[in-house]
Amino acid sequence: MAYDLEEQEQLESLKAWWKQYGNAVTWALIVILLGLAAWSGWGYWQRVQARDASLLYEQVTKAAESRDADRVKRAATDLEEKFGRTAYGPMSALVAAKVLYEAGDLAGAKTQLQWAIDHGGDDYAPLARVRMAGVLLDEKAYDQGLALLKDEPAAPYAALFADRRGDLLAAQDKREEARTAYRSALDKLGSGEAAMRQIIQFKLDALGAA
Numbered sequence: 001m002a003y004d005l006e007e008q009e010q011l012e013s014l015k016a017w018w019k020q021y022g023n024a025v026t027w028a029l030i031v032i033l034l035g036l037a038a039w040s041g042w043g044y045w046q047r048v049q050a051r052d053a054s055l056l057y058e059q060v061t062k063a064a065e066s067r068d069a070d071r072v073k074r075a076a077t078d079l080e081e082k083f084g085r086t087a088y089g090p091m092s093a094l095v096a097a098k099v100l101y102e103a104g105d106l107a108g109a110k111t112q113l114q115w116a117i118d119h120g121g122d123d124y125a126p127l128a129r130v131r132m133a134g135v136l137l138d139e140k141a142y143d144q145g146l147a148l149l150k151d152e153p154a155a156p157y158a159a160l161f162a163d164r165r166g167d168l169l170a171a172q173d174k175r176e177e178a179r180t181a182y183r184s185a186l187d188k189l190g191s192g193e194a195a196m197r198q199i200i201q202f203k204l205d206a207l208g209a210a
Contacts, residue, residue, distance in 0.1 A: 076095070090120035
């Protein structure tokens with residue numbers, strides 16, 4: 001009988017607790033379940049986006065291999081509009097810019113590079129800046145090119161920035177500043193980049209003695 005009374009008290013206590021907190025617990029569970037469903041749905045959406053973007057990026061690279069500038073431009077623009085938030089967006093912009101540059105379409109190349117600068121984040125925007133500065137070098141827009149490279153990038157791009165600054169300064173016949181930039185590029189190069197080191201050293205030597 002004592003056991004039955006204790007059990008009854010626990011049951012009454014549970015009923016009282018549920019009456020007071022049951023609604024809040026129910027809503028909390030609903031929120032948790034909805035959150036899990038949303039997280040699962042978001043993950044699925046991201047996987048679908050990445051899959052579709054990779055298929056379209058394949059079209060960009062195939063068009064690039066055949067040097068079909070018009071098809072590259074169309075495919076890259078399509079990818080950027082539909083999947084610009086994925087990594088394939090800036091990747092395709094860089095590929096398209098290279099093909100368009102080689103085809104002599106500097107305006108198209110600059111459009112693609114500007115897109116990569118605006119949307120490429122820390123992974124792709126610095127490389128797009130270096131390449132854009134190269135196009136501006138061809139156009140003799142030296143100050144614009146230098147302005148693109150004024151901020152120090154992350155370490156993997158530091159040598160590229162310094163090297164391109166050297167090119168722009170050398171084109172302006174600012175020899176001492178160009179030497180400083182090329183020496184900085186050499187200092188920032190990794191040990192496994194012998195080919196680039198030789199190219200920069202050649203450019204430095206071509207400037208002559210200080």
